Amino acid sequence: MAASDWSEHVHAVLSEAGLKRGGARERVIELLAREPCALSAVEIEDELRARGRPTGRASVYRVLELLAEHGLVERVAVGDGQTRFERSQPGGDHHHHLVCEQCGRLVAFDDPGLEHAIDRLSERLGVTIDSHDVLLRGACRSCG
Amino acid sequence: MAASDWSEHVHAVLSEAGLKRGGARERVIELLAREPCALSAVEIEDELRARGRPTGRASVYRVLELLAEHGLVERVAVGDGQTRFERSQPGGDHHHHLVCEQCGRLVAFDDPGLEHAIDRLSERLGVTIDSHDVLLRGACRSCG
DNA sequence: ATACGTGCAAAGTATTTGCAAACGG
DNA sequence: CCGTTTGCAAATACTTTGCACGTAT
Numbered sequence: 001m002a003a004s005d006w007s008e009h010v011h012a013v014l015s016e017a018g019l020k021r022g023g024a025r026e027r028v029i030e031l032l033a034r035e036p037c038a039l040s041a042v043e044i045e046d047e048l049r050a051r052g053r054p055t056g057r058a059s060v061y062r063v064l065e066l067l068a069e070h071g072l073v074e075r076v077a078v079g080d081g082q083t084r085f086e087r088s089q090p091g092g093d094h095h096h097h098l099v100c101e102q103c104g105r106l107v108a109f110d111d112p113g114l115e116h117a118i119d120r121l122s123e124r125l126g127v128t129i130d131s132h133d134v135l136l137r138g139a140c141r142s143c144g
Numbered sequence: 145m146a147a148s149d150w151s152e153h154v155h156a157v158l159s160e161a162g163l164k165r166g167g168a169r170e171r172v173i174e175l176l177a178r179e180p181c182a183l184s185a186v187e188i189e190d191e192l193r194a195r196g197r198p199t200g201r202a203s204v205y206r207v208l209e210l211l212a213e214h215g216l217v218e219r220v221a222v223g224d225g226q227t228r229f230e231r232s233q234p235g236g237d238h239h240h241h242l243v244c245e246q247c248g249r250l251v252a253f254d255d256p257g258l259e260h261a262i263d264r265l266s267e268r269l270g271v272t273i274d275s276h277d278v279l280l281r282g283a284c285r286s287c288g
Numbered sequence: 289a290t291a292c293g294t295g296c297a298a299a300g301t302a303t304t305t306g307c308a309a310a311c312g313g
Numbered sequence: 314c315c316g317t318t319t320g321c322a323a324a325t326a327c328t329t330t331g332c333a334c335g336t337a338t
Binding site: 078128134136139 | 253285
Binding site for chain 3: 018019020021022023024025055056057058059062081
């Protein structure tokens with residue numbers, strides 16, 4: 001799903017829910033649409049300010065919470081004390097992350113074998129899995 | 145590895161590192177030795193106080209940090225704003241967690257298929273993976 | 289008009305740090 | 314003794330909440 005499609009999808013869902021548009025929300029959505037990978041609320045706030053579109057921190061958090069409730073963004077926990085967010089891929093398509101222990105960068109990847117292993121695991125355990133996260137720590141290609 | 149073995153192992157490593165024993169550290173280690181699954185610093189502090197062995201919060205954090213540095217505990221991030229800790233299994237043996245969205249409980253499991261999928265993934269991506277975490281969200285057996 | 293949206297400031301929670309006193313080897 | 318460990322309190326960092334004002338429909 002392209003960035004612009006995601007943004008349209010978000011607007012459709014929110015308007016369907018009877019919500020109105022507003023500046024802060026538009027700014028956060030626009031930013032997330034272009035930045036596909038895991039940003040924290042503070043990073044979003046800083047980036048918006050840097051772009052000359054300062055936005056209240058509370059609004060950023062509220063927008064992210066709203067988007068998460070509607071399944072429009074995913075929360076990504078990297079294990080530092082911050083929650084990161086990224087737009088979700090409605091096609092059931094999704095990715096996971098590798099945190100490079102040297103440069104600190106977040107690298108996204110996907111792997112059908114991994115997804116398959118999780119499906120089989122769900123059957124074996126006899127539990128229902130709504131969502132899952134896989135976090136790898138190691139050295140990325142440039143650092144390794 | 146049994147609880148008492150872990151505790152001995154911890155003492156051996158720390159004494160090897162030239163560290164001295166102290167009350168707070170002993171209390172945290174003893175608790176972790178008996179509780180094999182993911183406790184947060186605050187939970188540890190509360191539990192110790194409940195057992196009539198109150199321990200300063202800062203000490204709990206310092207002990208956990210120390211144990212983590214020596215690879216004696218693993219950090220487990222469940223995505224609520226807290227870091228949890230559990231003793232690590234030196235046999236290379238380790239487990240992952242399912243967070244039940246209904247009762248909030250943490251269920252541990254392990255799965256060779258999953259570990260295998262991650263090994264193959266590491267080769268495919270051409271990266272070095274030092275460690276990994278898998279977090280499932282869903283309904284546990286009692287709730288599902 | 290009337291709900292929804294926003295920003296500020298204050299409060300809340302998790303974690304870290306500075307420091308002086310207590311303690312272990 | 315001397316360096317480690319501890320506890321308290323203060324500082325930090327992230328996130329949430331209350332409230333008055335602004336705005337979209």
